[in-house]
Amino acid sequence: MTELRRRAVVVEDDAETRRFVVRALEEEGLEVRSAGRADSARSLLLEPGVDVVILDVGLPGVSGFELCGEIRRQGLDVPILMLTARSDVGSRVEGLEAGADDYLGKPFALAELKARVRALLRRVRPGIAESVLQHAGIRIDLRRRRAFRGEEEIPLTRRELDLLVRLVRARGVVVPREILLGDIWGRDTPEASASLEVIVSRLRRKVPGSGGSSLVRNVRGIGYALDEDGA
DSSP states (O other), X not given: OOOOOOXXXXXXXXXXHHHHHHHHHHHTTOEEEEESSHHHHHHHHTSTTEEEEEEESOOSSSOHHHHHXXXXXXXXXOOEEXXXXXXXXXXXXXXXXXXXXXXXXXXXXXXXXXXXXXXXXXXXXXXXXXXXXEETTEEEEXXXXXXXXXXXXXXXOXXXXXXXXXXXXXXXXOEEHHHHIIIIISSOOHHHHHHHHHHHHHHHHHSBOTTSSBSEEEETTTEEEEOSSOO
């Protein structure tokens, strides 16, 4: 039986950069589709079987940040690597908050691009054997990537859900910040750390315990854990 090739979508408005990126990914054995604008990329992104997206920030019309947000609002859980000439921390945080998994500044070496893509494709996804997690009245459907309290769905972003899953799996044990950054963002950087602070703050509001305080407990200087009931 012929092994199915993993698929990538490259969205980059500069034709030369797009050509180099496509060639690099094809050298990695990926099947690659590409587009130069957000409007022409949308149909490619909605095709079944996309395994990774390489997305330029500086697209004409709709920016890469906006397109990344659209992808996440549609519930697509595909890994996204953003490319940008912007080097400031604020821009990198904006990309991560939009739902990107990694961020690569221009100019970049194709060897690093390939390594980042390989890392994204290695990310562990929930297995078939484990489909539901439960903790303190919260139920997480891993296959559908949705969380519930009773019959009411908890509206979580992709990274909020990733964080909640990681903390539930820890079964009350404190998870160090550096472990969370490595598991969810892939590396410990200032922008990822800032993004973690924002996501923890939002998650604390969304998962209160029976006593009114949050289930998410901040262990100062170490990391985070989930209490049993938040009382």
